Amino acid sequence: MVSNQEGSTILEALRAGIHEAMVADERVFVIGEDVGRYGGAFKVTEGLLDEFGGERVIDTPISEAAIVGAACGAALMGMKPIAEFQFIDFISNGFDMLTNYAAKSRYRGCGGIGAVFRGPCGSGVRGGPFHSLNAESFFMNTAGLKMVEPSTAYDAKGLLKAAIDDPDPVLIFEHKKLYRMPRLREVLPEEDYRVEIGKARVARAGDDLSIITFGAQTLNALDAAERIENEDGRSVEVIDLRTLSPLDKGTILATVKKTNRVVILHESSLTGGIGGEISAIIAEEAFEWLDAPVVRIASIDSPVPFAPQLEDYFLPSLDEIVEGCRKVLKY
């Protein structure tokens, strides 16, 4: 389970994180559909059943509400559940339990729900309308849930460990396109570490423009920044939010004050997306620092379509991102 010489993919980092947490703390357990014998649809939990047995690696019926509810109940008992959604699309089947039970329990004085709810999200893999969701906007207006989405192997493991430690419910969105991406292999520290929830990361430092993004779009943003630097000689900063709730306003405002020009990039649809919230924070708290209007680049307002031609149209392309940045730089 330890990282080999080539380093870990995001998927291996997550698996190692769960494994280490289960070894370190017997309260940690895994629950979800096909997580045991099969090792999970994407094999994140592979090997855990053999090592920890069926009481700590719990295969369930196809019942997302029961999975979330059972995780909540176990958390009330002081356990540390890691519940898996086979695809984040199916989080809608657990939506009621998440938003009404998990999110409100502490506030109602009924006990904090220290549980992790994780699963593969994201488009660009030709998954069609039901296997491609980015769900963060469903939950942005629900107080009481934390949300994280890593774009590096280091962050995946560190955020997972922090989520397990966290006394409140944390949703981890794992972009399935990044799970095994060779580009993201990295050698992880031997020692135990955490990545603090609520803290964004400067993925690339720059002076002339900021792209605020997260998840798989972080890679697109880095590629766009590289191209603009090479072709235009302008320096672009990339902020990887890592935590989507609560948002790291400090890092968002700091980059605005540094570069004075902002593009917000996300993979879920534009309208009602997280970009609107970030844009509003900037407008309210850093308006006088802006040299150009804030521009949002996101997917179109449609379900995620299946065919490559359609999905590529749906998603923000590298060219569109570069064009958007140039527009803001020229303003």
Add this chain to the structure above:
Amino acid sequence: MKQKKPRRPLSCTKETTLTNEKFIELYRYLKLTRMFDEKTVRLKKQSKLTGGVFTSLGQEATAVGTAFALEEKDFIAPLIRDIGACFVKGIEPRTIFLQYFGRGTAPSRATDVQFHFADLEKGFVGPISHLGDMIPVMTGILLAARMRNEDRVAVAYLGEGASSTGTFHEGVNFAAVKKLPLITIIENNGYAYSTPTREQAACTQFVEKALGYGIKGLQVDGNDIVACYETMKSAVDYARTGNGSVLIEAMTYRRKGHAEHDNQAYVPEGEIEWWAEHNDPVTRFEKYLSEQEILSNQQMDDMAVEIKEFLNAEAEWAEDQPPPEPVQAAMNVFDNSFVSPAYKKQVLDK
């Protein structure tokens, strides 16, 4: 739900293992439940309570009798008709009055209504309004208990209407598959808000649902408190010894509306009166206690006086507690040592 007049007045089953001492204890809980409801209705009419008042008039025996068969270590998730089960589990009336009055020292810190609070030490898991949701939560409690080798049984109370929800199905099925000691009690009281039972499900008996989940199903006269206790006792023994889940259908009747504001215009004429006259759970138990010479009428009257004074004192105490500070609304969305309170945003404060 209206039936023929019984040939002789109804009492309770005589097949029982309860001692006289236990009978007296059980009677006090039953009487306390009825009188607590009467007190909250009076307080509502005096405009002293904010929000809806929900009572269990006519069906108190189900919650009280079943909870009486549990041990201290067992868990319950009651609904709005199950205040009697809360009392049996050791929740004090003053605590529920604090909730009703919306006082800052209430267990929910006045963030939530009446029975929506928890006392996990006493095995009381805080319910929410979304019916059926507590069943999956109870399965998680039992999974945790199993992982820690703790011998606990959990009970989810619900009305027949809640058995139409998806979470009921997911929770009962999951518990069944995992052979968890979960007891789901369907209180069939004739109405879900205004919807009669026949429009809730096509099966004529809710206990039949147990068959589809492959679990034990039991049906009981929910207005016979002794039968409720004995049926529950057998269910608890069955579940505790590793046989898996049980579904109990308790046949009862809701004599009040969904809440106090509901005028019950949808109920056929004479139905409520029939149940009040011929099948009231308190009257039945009193008849039984008197027949068995466990308590005299005088002793029961004396107990009612004592309970009335007790409840008045509890309510007065709760009413005198301070209301919450408004800013408390911002606290404990998250653990505030990790995330700051959700204070109101000051517009253009810089």
